[in-house]
Amino acid sequence: MRTASGWFKTEREGERLRVIAGGSWETGALAELDGGLRRLAGEPVRIAAIDLSAVDSMDTAGAWVLYRTRRDLRARGVAAEFEGVDRSFADLLARVEEGDVEQTLVRDRLHPVIALIAHIGEVSLAAFHECASLLSFLGVTVITLGRSIVRPRRIRFTSLVSHIEQVGLTAIPIVGLLSFLIGVVIAYQGAEQLRQFGAQVFTVNLLGNSMLREMAILMTAIVVAGRSGSAFTAQIGTMQVNEEVDAMRTMGLDPIEVLVLPRVLALVIALPLLTVLADLTGLAGGALATVLVVDISLAQFMERLNNAVPLAAFWVGIVKAPVFGFLIAMVGCREGLMVVGSAESVGRHTTKSVVLSIFLVIVADALFSIFFLYIGV
Amino acid sequence: MAEPPVIRVQGLSTKFGSQVIHHGLDLEVRRGEIFCVVGGAGSGKSVLMRTIIGLIRPAAGKVEIFGEDRAGNDDSGRQRLEMRWGVLFQDGALFSSLTVAENVQVPLKEHTDLAPELIQEIVSLKIAMVGLPPDACTKYPSELSGGMRKRAGLARALALDPEILFLDEPTAGLDPIGAAGFDSLIMSLRQTLGLTVFMVTHDLDSLHAISDRIAVLVDKAVVIGTIDTLSRESHAWIHDYFHGPRARAAAPR
Numbered sequence: 001m002r003t004a005s006g007w008f009k010t011e012r013e014g015e016r017l018r019v020i021a022g023g024s025w026e027t028g029a030l031a032e033l034d035g036g037l038r039r040l041a042g043e044p045v046r047i048a049a050i051d052l053s054a055v056d057s058m059d060t061a062g063a064w065v066l067y068r069t070r071r072d073l074r075a076r077g078v079a080a081e082f083e084g085v086d087r088s089f090a091d092l093l094a095r096v097e098e099g100d101v102e103q104t105l106v107r108d109r110l111h112p113v114i115a116l117i118a119h120i121g122e123v124s125l126a127a128f129h130e131c132a133s134l135l136s137f138l139g140v141t142v143i144t145l146g147r148s149i150v151r152p153r154r155i156r157f158t159s160l161v162s163h164i165e166q167v168g169l170t171a172i173p174i175v176g177l178l179s180f181l182i183g184v185v186i187a188y189q190g191a192e193q194l195r196q197f198g199a200q201v202f203t204v205n206l207l208g209n210s211m212l213r214e215m216a217i218l219m220t221a222i223v224v225a226g227r228s229g230s231a232f233t234a235q236i237g238t239m240q241v242n243e244e245v246d247a248m249r250t251m252g253l254d255p256i257e258v259l260v261l262p263r264v265l266a267l268v269i270a271l272p273l274l275t276v277l278a279d280l281t282g283l284a285g286g287a288l289a290t291v292l293v294v295d296i297s298l299a300q301f302m303e304r305l306n307n308a309v310p311l312a313a314f315w316v317g318i319v320k321a322p323v324f325g326f327l328i329a330m331v332g333c334r335e336g337l338m339v340v341g342s343a344e345s346v347g348r349h350t351t352k353s354v355v356l357s358i359f360l361v362i363v364a365d366a367l368f369s370i371f372f373l374y375i376g377v
Numbered sequence: 378m379a380e381p382p383v384i385r386v387q388g389l390s391t392k393f394g395s396q397v398i399h400h401g402l403d404l405e406v407r408r409g410e411i412f413c414v415v416g417g418a419g420s421g422k423s424v425l426m427r428t429i430i431g432l433i434r435p436a437a438g439k440v441e442i443f444g445e446d447r448a449g450n451d452d453s454g455r456q457r458l459e460m461r462w463g464v465l466f467q468d469g470a471l472f473s474s475l476t477v478a479e480n481v482q483v484p485l486k487e488h489t490d491l492a493p494e495l496i497q498e499i500v501s502l503k504i505a506m507v508g509l510p511p512d513a514c515t516k517y518p519s520e521l522s523g524g525m526r527k528r529a530g531l532a533r534a535l536a537l538d539p540e541i542l543f544l545d546e547p548t549a550g551l552d553p554i555g556a557a558g559f560d561s562l563i564m565s566l567r568q569t570l571g572l573t574v575f576m577v578t579h580d581l582d583s584l585h586a587i588s589d590r591i592a593v594l595v596d597k598a599v600v601i602g603t604i605d606t607l608s609r610e611s612h613a614w615i616h617d618y619f620h621g622p623r624a625r626a627a628a629p630r
C-alpha cells in the first residue's frame with residue numbers, strides 16, 4: 001500500500017458528465033475519494049464518461065471504487081463508460097467486475113424479543129441436555145472403569161503415574177500452604193469468639209473437627225479443580241481441536257480408556273493423599289495459632305486433640321475425597337471432549353469445567369453432610 | 378543501475394537448539410517476480426519464510442526487505458513494513474473467533490481510515506476474487522473446509538493490496554481447477570499491481586505456470602534457477618524432483 005494521493009474532477013455540460021481521474025488510486029488514498037464518488041453516482045445526467053488516462057497507479061480497492069461508480073450510474077440508466085483506460089488497469093477493472101457478487105457479510109439478526117425468547121428456550125434445553133449428557137458420560141466412564149478393573153492390563157499405567165505426579169505431587173506445596181493458613185485462621189478466629197465465653201480451650205475441638213471433616217477436603221478439592229480439572233479440559237480440548245481425538249477413534253483407540261480413565265484414576269488416588277496432607281498441615285497451622293493465642297502448650301494441644309476429636313472425623317473427610325476426585329476429573333475430561341473447532345471453544349469449556357466441578361463438589365459435600373447426619377457420624 | 382532487490386538474504390543461518398536448519402543461505406528476490414521455494418518435507422521452507430518476515434530470529438546472517446535491515450527496525454518501521462506485505466500461512470492461521478468477513482476486515486480496519494461501507498465492499502470483493510462462495514462470509518474458520526480456509530487466508534493477505542505476498546503452500550488442498558484459478562489470479566495481480574510473490578510450493582503445475590525463478594532448498598542452502606536450468610542440475614535430489622514421474626506429467630509439451 002503506497003501513499004500518494006489520487007484525485008478526480010468533474011465537468012458538466014447539460015446532461016453530459018465528464019469525470020477526470022488521475023494520480024494514484026490505492027487503498028491508502030481512498031478515504032477522501034470514496035465519499036465524493038458516491039455523491040457523483042447520484043448526479044442527474046444521462047451520459048457519463050470517466051476518463052482514466054491520467055491515472056498513474058491503481059490497486060484492487062481503487063479499481064473497485066471506480067467500477068462501483070460506473071455500476072451505480074448505469075443502474076440509474078446513465079450511459080457510463082470508462083475512457084483512456086490503460087491495458088493493465090482494464091484487466092484489473094475486469095477482475096473487480098467479476099468479483100462483484102452479492103455477499104452477506106453479517107448473519108441475519110432476529111427481532112430482539114423473539115431472540116430473547118429463543119435464547120431462553122435454547123438455554124433451558126441446553127441445561128437439560130447438559131444434565132443428561134453428564135449422566136451418560138458418568139455411565140460410560142463407570143462402565144469403562146469396570147471393564148478395566150476386570151482386565152487390569154488395559155489400564156495405561158505409564159500415563160496413570162504421570163498424571164498422579166502432575167495432579168498430586170506438584171500440588172503438594174500449594175495445598176500444604178493453603179491449608180496451613182486456613183488452620184491458622186480458623187484457630188485464631190475461633191479463639192477470639194470462644195474467649196467471650198471463657199471457653200478458649202474448645203478452640204481445639206473447633207479446629208480439629210472443622211478441619212478434618214470439611215475444610216481440608218473442600219480446600220483441596222477446590223484447588224485441584226482449579227489446577228487440574230482445568231488442565232484436563234485444556235489438554236483434551238486442544239487435542240480435540242487438532243482432530244487428535246478423531247484420529248484416535250479411527251485407529252480403534254477408545255478416548256475414554258486412553259484419555260479419561262488415567263486422569264480419573266489419578267485424581268481418585270491423588271485427592272485422598274492430598275487431603276491427608278491438608279489435614280496435617282491444617283492442624284499444624286491451627287496448633288501454631290492456638291499455642292500462640294491461647295495459653296496452652298503443644299503437649300496440652302495434642303492431648304486435647306486426642307480426646308476431643310474422634311477418629312471418625314478424619315474418615316468422614318477422607319471418604320469424600322475419591323468421590324470429589326472422580327467428579328472433578330470426569331467434568332474436566334468431559335468438557336475437554338465437548339470442545340469443537342476453535343481455540344475460543346477451549347477457553348470457554350475450561351472456564352465451564354472449573355465452575356461446574358466446584359459446583360458439583362459443593363453439592364456432593366452437602367449430600368454427604370445430610371447422609372452423615374442421618375447415620376449419626 | 379539495476380533496481381535493488383525487494384528481499385535480500387545474506388549468509389542466513391537458523392537453528393533450533395542444536396538442529397541446524399539453514400547454513401550460509403543467500404537469496405535475492407527482485408521486484409515483480411514470482412519466486413518459488415521448493416524442497417523436501419521438513420527441509421526448512423516454512424522456517425525460511427518465517428525468518429524473512431521476522432517471526433524467527435536468525436542465528437547469523439542478514440535479511441533485508443525493501444533495502445531495510447529487519448533487525449535494525451524499530452516498532453514503527455516494522456509496522457510500516459507489515460502494511461506492505463501480505464502473508465498466507467501454511468494452515469491459514471485465520472482468527473478462530475472471527476468470521477471470514479471479519480478476518481479479512483482486520484487489516485483494513487487496523488491500517489486504513491476508510492469508511493465502514495467501503496471496507497465492507499472491499500471485503501466482499503476480495504472474498505469473491507479468491508473464489509469463495511458468498512455464503513462463506515459469515516462462517517467461522519472451524520466451519521470451513523481446508524481449501525476454503527486457504528482461500529480465506531489469501532483474501533486476508535490481499536486485503537491491503539500488498540507489494541509483497543508471502544505464500545506458504547497456497548495451492549495445497551485446492552482442487553486442480555481452483556489451483557489453476559489461483560495461479561491466474563496471482564499472475565494478473567502481478568501484472569496489474571506489480572506484486573512480488575515469495576511462494577513456498579510443491580505444486581509442479583504452479584511452478585511451470587507462474588514461477589519466474591525457483592530456489593531449491595537442499596543441504597541447508599538454496600540452489601536458484603529457472604525450471605530449465607534446474608532441470609539440468611546434477612544434484613540427485615534436484616534431478617529427481619524435476620524428472621520424477623509427476624514432474625514429467627506436469628511439464629508442458
Ligand SMILES: Nc1ncnc2c1ncn2[C@@H]1O[C@H](COP(=O)(O)OP(=O)(O)OP(=O)(O)O)[C@@H](O)[C@H]1O
Binds near residue numbers: 393398419421422424
Ligand atoms: N518451532 C520449532 N522448534 C523446533 N524445530 C522446528 C520448529 N519449527 C520447525 N522446526 C524444524 O525445522 C525443520 C524445518 O521445518 P519446516 O516447517 O520449515 O519444514 P518445511 O520445509 O516447511 O516442510 P513441509 O513441506 O512439510 O511444510 C523441521 O525439521 C522441523 O522439525
Ligand SMILES: [Mg+2]
Binds near residue numbers: 422423424467545
Ligand atoms: Mg512448511
